[in-house]
Amino acid sequence: MHLSVLLDEAIDALNIKPEGIYIDGTFGRGGHSQAILKQLNEHGKLIVFDQDPEAIEYAEKTFADENRVFIQHHAFSGMFNVVQKLELEQQVDGILLDLGVSSPQLDNAERGFSFMQSGELDMRMNTKQGLSAKEWINTVSLNEMATVFKEYGEERYAKRIAQAIIIAREQKAIEETLQLAEIIKQAHPRWEKHKHPATRCFQAIRIYINQELQELEDVLEQIVGILKPGGRMAIISFHSLEDRMVKRFIHKMTSGEELPFDVPIQYEEDKSEMKKIGKAIKPGQKELSQNPRARSAILRVAEKK
Secondary structure (H helix, E strand, O other), X not given: OOOOXXXXXXXXHXXXXXXXXXXXXXXXXOHHHHHHHHOOOOOOEEEEEOOOHHHHHHHHHHOOOOOXXXXXXXXXXXXXXXXXXXXXXXXXXXXXXXXXXXXXXXXXXXXXXXXXXXXXXXXXXXXXXXXXXXXXXXXXXXXXXXXXXXXXXOOOOHHHHHHHHHHHHHHOOOOEHHHHHHHHHHHOOOOOOOOOOOHHHHHHHHHHHOOHHHHHHHHHHHHHHHEEEEEEEEEEEOOHHHHHHHXXXXXXXXXXXXXXXXXXXXXXXXXXXXXXXXXXXXXXXXHHHHOHHHHHOEEEEEEEO
């Protein structure tokens, strides 16, 4: 069963207006989208994005008779272009992003995201385009692999693990998830408590293959041009790299111009474009007991001035 993370908190954060226009940038299996739609009247609109063909197919079935929903088979980095085509720039009341991999993607062994099930190494969000994890892991250089593990997975033993993978692939092509997970496990000298030794490397490969940090950076730059004044963005992150980017973006948008410390500034000269709404929100104990995958989730909210 798919459980949407921080569902109530995210919907509350959007401060939904019944006649408003909202964007769910990561449809997944539609938990957040359906909760938004319940609060919209007949004049409200919901635009949903996903790059995963399976998610889009599910959205089309779910909203087959729903004329308030506009389904877009796009990565959310294409959000502004879609909004522009719909002539809705600076008219959107809220944007929700639930980052990372969805439970259906993790649970489907054939997608290759999980190191707990046997499946072909793929890891692409959009299975119809781009380099698969299998193609990458069997051709990438030692230095590039180690850099990806270190930067995107924050893996301390990146070089050591990369060397083990290079040696293993010279004997036999690495094609399956459990095959790769076992190589990493054997090469890893120190395991974190309650954490599989392949966790960080699998995360790193997934982020790299799908260019997740670049996608996030691209969409953050578009948000101010999409939202109307008073419109909100609510972003749920699952690891420190994403959350750091969101946190820095909110700080930048709420701080205005970076002026030298000795330049006097009056209140009315404030050039900030957004204001921060509340503190970062994390799942409560009740949600964590029902959905352990929510443990690293963090929600940050900002409003356009």
